[in-house]
Amino acid sequence: MTQALTKLLLRPDFILVGGNNWKPIKNGELLVENDRILYVGPRRQYEGREIDREIEGKNKLIMPGLVNAHTHAAMTLFRGYADDMALMNWLEKKIWPAEARLTPEDIYWGTMLAIGEMIRGGITCFADMYFHMDMVAQACLESGIRAALSQGLIGLDKAKGAAGIIESKNIVSRWHGAGEGRITIMLGPHAPYTCPPQYLVEVMEVAADLDLPLHIHLAETRNEVKESLQKHNKRPVELMDSIGLFQHKVLAAHCVHLSQEEINILASKGVAIAHNPGSNLKLGSGIAPLADLLKEGALVALGTDGAASNNNLDILEELRLAALLAKGSQEDPSLIPAHQALDMATLNGVKSLFLEDGLGVLKTHSPADIIMLDLEKPHLNPLHELDAHLVYAAQSSDVEMVMVKGKILMEKRRLLTIDEERVFYEANTRATHLTY
């Protein structure tokens, strides 16, 4: 028995298709058939029987879903637990002891809390690096969000490093392509300072064998650069280049402290960069050279990092921060114009996660990962330029509807796949035990 095709029609006042095109289509329409977009353009005539459902779109805007290119979802459990502290103090006294107590069930509920928050903020896809990734994948499967997941690998201890690789392979076999392709797996060597070159070479071999991208933290702090120079006589990006890492598909998170030479390497080797301005500021890591990276043609997406170092998972906030910070730190208001910031949060995001073509843009045959915003808000009026409104004025709470692969995950601000009351209860109960 085959299921009949489902056709869903959206007729919002404005459609922003994305993919370097943020000029709105006024009074157009978008037709979704099952999990894909069948049509975007001027309104046409339909007879009632051709359409299963129409979503009302007065004073609404639709656009591609937002992508969170770097997070540690379950760290929501530590949101507001330890703040305003020096980095090593924060890690050693607070975060690592609490993380050591995390059970798989904690990870499941912490991830569910994160996914609920992300859906509410219009995020349809995220890249996660953490542990107990079976639980993370399970939460993604149930909630309907799209995700590229990587088990964090630490190679400082030979036996643990080897066990991590085996575990990663198991996760690949269990989850890569799950949820009809919604869930993909990346390999997650944590960072150059926790994964020595020899170990990274092993990970790269697995990546080549299984054709998987890599997700790594890179050049996050001034101290990382200093220690890399002391130990390897090379800066982190130079070191990674020298061992051939960038011959693979790589998503590099942070990339704050870069020489011009390293900027050129990242751009010329096509390394995907997850820029995390909120976390980099809050942890005192610094300000990444975003405008320079983009000028050299680097692929830059946006990440929130974990909620312990941000403290929310709000990509609209990150995209605003990315644009403002570049303008202000370089005293040039023309840097990172609105459309460029929007590309970072959408198309660059799916490219950085090495997902299928068509995602990140609203066009025929694209997977239907779509969000709808309500424009009846004082901060979004009057309706001058909508791309500027999205970047400089919108809030994640303006997102009213979220759809991934044609399935509605939030409608009228109500989550349809997550029992939020239960998630709050579990998160609070578990957080209390974790952070005594």
Add this chain to the structure above:
Amino acid sequence: MTQALTKLLLRPDFILVGGNNWKPIKNGELLVENDRILYVGPRRQYEGREIDREIEGKNKLIMPGLVNAHTHAAMTLFRGYADDMALMNWLEKKIWPAEARLTPEDIYWGTMLAIGEMIRGGITCFADMYFHMDMVAQACLESGIRAALSQGLIGLDKAKGAAGIIESKNIVSRWHGAGEGRITIMLGPHAPYTCPPQYLVEVMEVAADLDLPLHIHLAETRNEVKESLQKHNKRPVELMDSIGLFQHKVLAAHCVHLSQEEINILASKGVAIAHNPGSNLKLGSGIAPLADLLKEGALVALGTDGAASNNNLDILEELRLAALLAKGSQEDPSLIPAHQALDMATLNGVKSLFLEDGLGVLKTHSPADIIMLDLEKPHLNPLHELDAHLVYAAQSSDVEMVMVKGKILMEKRRLLTIDEERVFYEANTRATHLTY
């Protein structure tokens, strides 16, 4: 006939009284009698007849209202009209021509749009500098918000400068103390580069005569400093100090480009500073030395600036930005801890507007300027430290109830004193005419 006293009881899960104290009172209560706070503390017994109304407070937090210490409210009409442009180009080609077309009615509706947005974001009080201030005051009177208003004065032309002073005096006589003290008037010499020293001396005489504070833009851009040095052989703050400006009550907006000497002047003379991190970044003005100012003991509040250069009026966003920017730009995560950021947005705000004692803190006899936030949001769970949640995770849309002088202006996200549909209509219609 005298009106009976009205008693309103709030029993939220958490009360943050503010004023350097952000440790929550759990399961306490706050009693409002007419326009003032009668009691804050542990719960007591009441008989039904003693209380006129109780506001439900499960999963809610109350705190002092937020203060926006620098804005140009009616510039909401230009939100999203011109962005990502170099400053002089932006002003000369876009903003000034559009401003020249503003009618008094435009100012009224633009201000009403701004007030609606501010109330929705928990702002109970703001400092405005613009023109046609009768209309701004009228909008404040009707909407119930608290405001310190100043007519912008330009002294480059002798006749116009003199006319401005006369107009300011008229505004004082018409509006100072209106709305039972909700509306106060400041004198608004626009900036050192638009008000020559001789003119500022005249304005200062009026300030002394009428015992009014001054509101001025100061040291906003690198170019302002350069031109001041060329023209006066003094940097802007030095110049203002040399003519005795700081012997008066002064609210100085921006203060981005400061020498250490100027930081010392501002701190030692007790100048109130409105820090506008969002606008300073977006216009490419730079990053103010916030941590240095606070270290020297300067009084710093937070402002949004106008919506054409921000592009919203969201003090929760500014307070997060202020804290993050200080940490990140100086690579020190311990700078501007959460409680300090909250003080800037509340008590420092009312001090900077030279308002009556008691405002900015929830305590007995204080005017009842109170906001209530809903904590049942994924980004505010789990409930670790609430001050950190407010600074690093909260959104203005978490504000559920806003009260000024004991009168509820927003309840359950519904504005009670503003016809929002009409405001959106007027703002959009007028914006179209202004920006053709």
